Amino acid sequence: MNLSKSKRMIVLLLLSLIAGLVYLTPFLRFSFYDQMKTALGLTDVQMGVIGGTYGALNVLSYIPSGFLTERFNTKRLLLISMLGMLACTLWYATYPPFAALVVIHALYGVFSVGTFWCPYLKAIRNLASEESQGTIFGLSEGLRGVGQTAVAFLCLTSLQFFVQVAAEDLPRETLLAMIAKPELTLFQILEMYPLGHLLCLIAMGLLVTFFVTSANSATFVLAMLTSGGKLDPPVSKKVFWGLLIAVLALALIFSGGISMIQTISIVIAFPYLLFLILICISLVLAFRRDSSA
Secondary structure: OOOOHHHHHHHHHHHHHHHHHHOOHHHHHHHOHHHHHHHHOOOHHHHHHHHHHHHHHHHHHHHHHHHHHHHOOHHHHHHHHHHHHHHHHHHHOOOOOHHHHHHHHHHHHHHHHHOOHHHHHHHHHOOOOHHHHHHHHHHHHHHHHHHHHHHHHHHHHHHHHHHHHHHHHOOHHHHHHHHHOHHHHHHHHHOOOOOHHHHHHHHHHHHHHHHHHHHHHHHHHHHHHOOOOOOOOOHHHHHHHHHHHHHHHHHHHHHHHHHHHHHHHHHHHHHHHHHHHHHHHHHHHHHHHHHHO
């Protein structure tokens, strides 16, 4: 790898931190077992099942990992791994049911080993000469440990803050209200800080920005798809799809709140999973064609 020493160190730092974070989320249960079991509503047996699923997929993914590393571009495999872990972690953050958690940990096993581990080792190896392999891998392992420790410290600090707030400052009635209406919890927590009302306004602005940009992207893509793939679809179609999305969102909110939206999202996402599998197959075929060319 023709990089200067400073650039090699930057690449080493990034790869090591990514490697530490990739394996942090699947093993959070080791540090927050009781909290996760309570939050996700799982039994000890179910916690063991998701851990066993992750371990089994780890073992099975080692078999094709080396083949994929030699067959496909290392950067692409690392990018696929990071995007896959990101998508699974975002799904994890929605408090999914047990069956979905099994699927998430199975995907964790694939993305953290099958498409990541061997490409990561190859990328680290290419950063140094044969005489410096021990040094480069030692530095990588050390940086991995530092990154994991820093993130774990932040998680523990956040958990300690919320526990202290819940135990000392929040009356029982407020805690019950947060549980009954979790969508208001963020604003109730922010109001405890100095300038709490201003923080709530900022948070509301950020939420509006997020949803508006997401809805705008969805509207544009739907209008483009229904216009034969035009890059500049007609305004009438963008208005139609925008109004339709807004009406559907309002209907879901007033019919059942967050639980209804979560249910509909899972139901709609299931058939989309089949398309994602086909997309992955197409991506593999495209990589093979690219490597053979």
